[in-house]
Amino acid sequence: xxxxxxxxxxxxxxxxxxxxxxxxxxxxxxxxxxxxxxxxxxxxxxxxxxxxxxxxxxxxxxxxxxxxxxxxxxxxxxxxxxxxxxxxxxxxxxxxxxxxxxxxxxxxxxxxxxxxxxxxxxx
Amino acid sequence: xxxxxxxxxxxxxxxxxxxxxxxxxxxxxxxxxxxxxxxxxxxxxxxxxxxxxxxxxxxxxxxxxxxxxxxxxxxxxxxxxxxxxxxxxxxxxxxxxxxxxxxxxxxxxxxxxxxxxxxxxxxxxxxxxxxxxxxxxxxxxxxxxxxxxxxxxxxxxxxxxxxxxxxxxxxxxxxxxxxxxxxxxxxxxxxxxxxxxxxxxxxxxxxxxxxxxxxxxxxxxxxxxxxxxxxxxxxxxxxxxxxxxxxxxxxxxxxxxxxxxxxxxxxxxxxxxxxxxxxxxxxxxxxxxxxxxxxxxxxxxxxxxxxxxxxxxxxxxxxxxxxxxxxxxxxxxxxxxxxxxxxxxxxxxxxxxxxxxxxxxxxxxxxxxxxxxxxxxxxxxxxxxxxxxxxxxxxxxxxxxxxxxxxxxxxxxxxxxxxxxxxxxxxxxxxxxxxxxxxxxxxxxxxxxxxxxxxxxxxxxxxxxxxxxxxxxxxxxxxxxxxxxxxxxxxxxxxxxxxxxxxxxxxxxxxxxxxxxxxxxxxxxxxxxxxxxxxxxxxxxxxxxxxxxxxxxxxxxxxxxxxxxxxxxxxxxxxxxxxxxxxxxxxxxxxxxxxxxxxxxxxxxxxxxxxxxxxxxxxxxxxxxxxxxxxxxxxxxxxxxxxxxxxxxxxxxxxxxxxxxxxxxxxxxxxxxxxxxxxxxxxxxxxxxxxxxxxxxxxxxxxxxxxxxxxxxxxxx
Numbered sequence: 001x002x003x004x005x006x007x008x009x010x011x012x013x014x015x016x017x018x019x020x021x022x023x024x025x026x027x028x029x030x031x032x033x034x035x036x037x038x039x040x041x042x043x044x045x046x047x048x049x050x051x052x053x054x055x056x057x058x059x060x061x062x063x064x065x066x067x068x069x070x071x072x073x074x075x076x077x078x079x080x081x082x083x084x085x086x087x088x089x090x091x092x093x094x095x096x097x098x099x100x101x102x103x104x105x106x107x108x109x110x111x112x113x114x115x116x117x118x119x120x121x122x123x
Numbered sequence: 124x125x126x127x128x129x130x131x132x133x134x135x136x137x138x139x140x141x142x143x144x145x146x147x148x149x150x151x152x153x154x155x156x157x158x159x160x161x162x163x164x165x166x167x168x169x170x171x172x173x174x175x176x177x178x179x180x181x182x183x184x185x186x187x188x189x190x191x192x193x194x195x196x197x198x199x200x201x202x203x204x205x206x207x208x209x210x211x212x213x214x215x216x217x218x219x220x221x222x223x224x225x226x227x228x229x230x231x232x233x234x235x236x237x238x239x240x241x242x243x244x245x246x247x248x249x250x251x252x253x254x255x256x257x258x259x260x261x262x263x264x265x266x267x268x269x270x271x272x273x274x275x276x277x278x279x280x281x282x283x284x285x286x287x288x289x290x291x292x293x294x295x296x297x298x299x300x301x302x303x304x305x306x307x308x309x310x311x312x313x314x315x316x317x318x319x320x321x322x323x324x325x326x327x328x329x330x331x332x333x334x335x336x337x338x339x340x341x342x343x344x345x346x347x348x349x350x351x352x353x354x355x356x357x358x359x360x361x362x363x364x365x366x367x368x369x370x371x372x373x374x375x376x377x378x379x380x381x382x383x384x385x386x387x388x389x390x391x392x393x394x395x396x397x398x399x400x401x402x403x404x405x406x407x408x409x410x411x412x413x414x415x416x417x418x419x420x421x422x423x424x425x426x427x428x429x430x431x432x433x434x435x436x437x438x439x440x441x442x443x444x445x446x447x448x449x450x451x452x453x454x455x456x457x458x459x460x461x462x463x464x465x466x467x468x469x470x471x472x473x474x475x476x477x478x479x480x481x482x483x484x485x486x487x488x489x490x491x492x493x494x495x496x497x498x499x500x501x502x503x504x505x506x507x508x509x510x511x512x513x514x515x516x517x518x519x520x521x522x523x524x525x526x527x528x529x530x531x532x533x534x535x536x537x538x539x540x541x542x543x544x545x546x547x548x549x550x551x552x553x554x555x556x557x558x559x560x561x562x563x564x565x566x567x568x569x570x571x572x573x574x575x576x577x578x579x580x581x582x583x584x585x586x587x588x589x590x591x592x593x594x595x596x597x598x599x600x601x602x603x604x605x606x607x608x609x610x611x612x613x614x615x616x617x618x619x620x621x622x623x624x625x626x627x628x629x630x631x632x633x634x635x636x637x638x639x640x641x642x643x644x645x646x647x648x649x650x651x652x653x654x655x656x657x658x659x660x661x662x663x664x665x666x667x668x669x670x671x672x673x674x675x676x677x678x679x680x681x682x683x684x685x686x687x688x689x690x691x692x693x694x695x696x697x698x699x700x701x702x703x704x705x706x707x708x709x710x711x712x713x714x715x716x717x718x719x720x721x722x723x724x725x726x727x728x729x730x731x732x733x734x735x736x737x738x739x740x741x742x743x744x745x746x747x748x749x750x751x752x753x754x755x756x757x758x759x760x761x762x763x764x765x766x767x768x769x770x771x772x773x774x775x776x777x778x779x780x781x782x783x784x785x786x787x788x789x790x791x792x793x794x795x796x797x798x799x800x801x802x803x804x805x806x807x808x809x810x811x812x813x814x815x816x817x818x819x820x821x822x823x824x825x826x827x828x829x830x831x832x833x834x835x836x837x838x839x840x
Contacts (some may be wrong), residue, residue: 003527029460044455044460044529072521072530
């Protein structure tokens, strides 16, 4: 069973994405701040990471950079979630090593398929 | 005045004897009537005191027998008795002609007064009127006598039976008490040898109490020995011994000394109980109280003892103690994320990783949480540096916990006794502080408390990296120092030495880097490099048609412990087509100190492969003739420190002479090292050591220059 680390500060969003992933057969762990997310990702690396871009302490882009800078975090698939998917943001994210991104608000019916598609691309 | 006592009870008899005797009477006494009668038939007495119920002949019988004997019938007769006395008894006694009938017990002054009265009145002729003249029918008398005695006997029998059942009951009670408090009984003789053992562990009867005292746990051996020597009572000594099945048994014994009436000690009698289970339980309790139950490591309290012990020892031996303080980075995160069970598992696995890297003598303890400390005894900061680096490397591999990879690194602080402080408590604080600094440095790092040591540690690290780099960049090369036959000034051999030419620092002295290389397998690489370079050069010289004397190569202690040493040496010689007998392997005595199996095997194989062996630094500290003989050493090098001292120290001259004599006796080749002037050369020659090496003849020189020597030598031939 694969484990996802969800880095997300909003309770409702977090609960929703957890619910969907667990129903689809994934283990989930979570972190509600960027720093906590980085630590978890590097200490107990998950199979993939769902990363919210708007976080209270350091933003998602910084989280992404820090995880990728470490050998342990260099290869973990990271899927970003962003509500204002502007073209520039996407490029920045992909440029820093983000595997894929999905748009907020997430669509419960298709989000798993989107994630699995992104993970498949990784393989 | 002589009084006869007939009395079967020993206590009563003694009392009467003593009292009468002290009053100035002569006393004879018997424990039955028949003995008394036999005596009286031979010896006259002045008065008779008799009990009634006695074996063989009772008091009435005695009295009747006397009264029928004309020569004895006049002796005054007193009954003194207590046994079931009735009024009939007194009447019968008086009827028989007794002077008095006294009832026990009497106060002795009263008794004595009666005795005196009887004697006085007898002398005055005022005895009983009917003495010897019983007037009744003998038949009637017999019957009366028999009835009285039978009555007494019946009563006595009842009383005896009662006493007996009381005794049985009392014994049973005591047995119950004894059995409840002890498992078995023992007795020992006056030499403390256990000679009676009822129950008890098999084989204990082969022991003496003195043996057991040696193995006393509850008290000191001395205390138990003293108690035994003083023949004092003891209780609850816990001792151990090995029973017949080889099992260690713990016993609790108590004993009471036994003496004869005259006070002579004859041994002990006592009880014992097997308390093995209790001792084992106590041990377990002790272990649990002093160890962490998760990791099995000593806990804080035991650690404190260990540290204090290590420091006390270091103070005596003038050595260093290192205190390493570990903290697992991110332990809390693992605990919070994966649960306590995972956290516990991480602690166990971390303990294992640290322990695996530590030396057997390093004591790892868990202080609590994710904090560990280690006491390294007899270790240098460099040892500590190496260990922490090994541990940090070991932590770079992730832990497998709950099918998750967990990356948990450790930060380590190191303090050094006595350099940082001599106080154990402070040493601990310093190590903790250093650990905190290491954490601040970004975790997964170590820090010495003393910044100077950090600086040196980094130098060590730099040096190691430098050596690795030097191999890659071809900065190492070899030089040769000639060995000369003193009297003929002839080249007889050479020693190959390593040099490092650093592009920026120039020539780096071997002293600066060899010691650091010896701390790791780098020294093996260096040994292999030197061997290869030497063989390569020998080949080149041989190809030029030069005759090359024996070439010595240094092999370090660590390299001598390498499984592949001889294989590599042989392969290298073969590679350049060089006969092994052209090469001499130089080993320091120190390398042989650690006589592991590999060292033994290597020493044998070096000889078997055809190389010769030279013992370097001979005479420095650990010289053992055993080494020379056991390893069939071919050559001994007299250490430069002795050569140095030849001029000024008579002692050094004696030592050199002794080494030479030894070498000659064992047929060893000798080489004097570090010869710097003519005088030293002369003294060495005079002492019998002709082969020398040193700046006086030549410093280590490069191959080209060595070639000149070889040619010159060649010409001489």
